[in-house]
């Protein structure tokens with residue numbers, strides 16, 4: 260590995276590395292590839308079944324000059340479920356980052372087998388090849404491994420519900436509290452928890468160098484899809500894309516079970532800064548599990564809908580909807596077996612201590628840049644799709 264002229268948090272030179280990024284064609288992967296190409300000399304072997312979201316990094320845009328990062332990024336179209344090339348790519352790399360997963364809640368209760376296979380079984384060879392070949396692994400888990408807060412089991416009027424001890428989620432002390440087995444919503448969280456435990460055990464018994472990332476609702480451009488435009492018409496993406504789709508179609512935003520659940524949202528670009536610190540500071544990141552979120556950006560889903568309605572009106576120049584939201588039951592929206600996390604506030608002690616990292620962007624600002632992107636990217640296509648549907 261050649262030195263890059265850049266230094267890590269301890270003043271040591273950072274050496275250029277080859278990174279095998281599995282799931283590089285997704286939302287987080289596309290932003291991480293952009294960051295690595297624009298700001299570092301590292302090489303990326305980008306593995307995914309799709310490449311649309313990183314097309315701009317792989318080939319010059321029409322009429323454009325050649326790409327400044329040259330061939331530092333290579334795309335390998337493969338399904339990690341059944342492709343013998345995976346081990347070779349891992350052997351060629353200094354670091355493996357695994358992002359591949361089914362991670363949209365609409366799938367957890369309706370496709371529980373695919374969800375469990377994707378998040379546990381399909382990740383097994385990645386962990387095994389890393390362990391056997393002495394390769395460092397950064398594995399993407401989720402804040403969902405915490406499940407529900409302890410506070411949610413207290414009586415509704417208990418003053419203890421206001422005590423952070425009962426709701427702040429801490430990597431090394433909070434329990435993982437899921438619903439019963441017929442609440443198949445938890446198939447994803449449970450599979451993620453088991454792969455975390457397996458990675459941890461590989462570290463303890465076989466010396467695997469690992470870092471586990473627990474993202475807390477990272478959002479921004481390129482997240483998921485707009486149904487009927489760049490994804491299936493009947494598909495249900497995560498909340499940012501659901502609400503964006505409603506706004507683009509001038510229809511009320513659907514609040515599941517009253518929109519009372521709470522979330523903290525973090526801007527993807529803030530979160531990617533944290534991942535880059537993990538990549539370039541192995542001695543501080545190895546053996547750690549990191550919450551990556553923004554505890555200052557907490558809202559209920561209803562408040563998120565109201566804020567997105569205001570921001571979208573500002574960036575599109577369109578008047579806000581007269582009826583901005585409607586209530587739907589979770590059974591109607593997601594089907595049988597749905598359940599929800601009540602509240603997700605990340606404790607920041609470990610990531611502050613190890614990497615000195617903090618998020619910067621307010622919810623209003625991140626929605627402004629994200630909805631500007633959504634409007635610019637999709638408004639015309641949605642308009643055309645609506646007029647085509649009316650004409651037929």
Ligand SMILES: NC(=O)c1ccc[n+]([C@@H]2O[C@H](COP(=O)([O-])OP(=O)(O)OC[C@H]3O[C@@H](n4cnc5c(N)ncnc54)[C@H](O)[C@@H]3O)[C@@H](O)[C@H]2O)c1
Nearest residue numbers: 282284285286287308338339358359360362401474476477
């Ligand atoms: N975005 C968030 O806020 C968030 C929150 C919690 C956890 N995570 C975790 O972070 C990771 C990335 O999330 P994302 O939001 O970028 O999701 P995403 O769906 O946009 O990206 C996942 C990518 O993995 C690819 N993939 C899935 N299975 C594959 C396979 N068998 N072979 C090859 N490629 C495969 C998909 O094609 C997709 O491009 C996931 O593990 C997810 O569970 C994300």
Ligand SMILES: O=c1ccn([C@@H]2O[C@H](COP(=O)(O)OP(=O)(O)O[C@H]3OC[C@](O)(CO)[C@H]3O)[C@@H](O)[C@H]2O)c(=O)[nH]1
Nearest residue numbers: 362364401403476496497498501513514515520560599
């Ligand atoms: O149209 C909609 C869509 C969703 N909701 C509600 O919003 C809450 C958040 O939903 P979403 O972002 O889709 O997903 P979750 O936060 O529940 O789960 C994700 O968290 C991290 C991750 O692991 C990966 O991103 C994933 O599992 C929720 O309460 C929905 O019911 C709505 O009201 N209307």
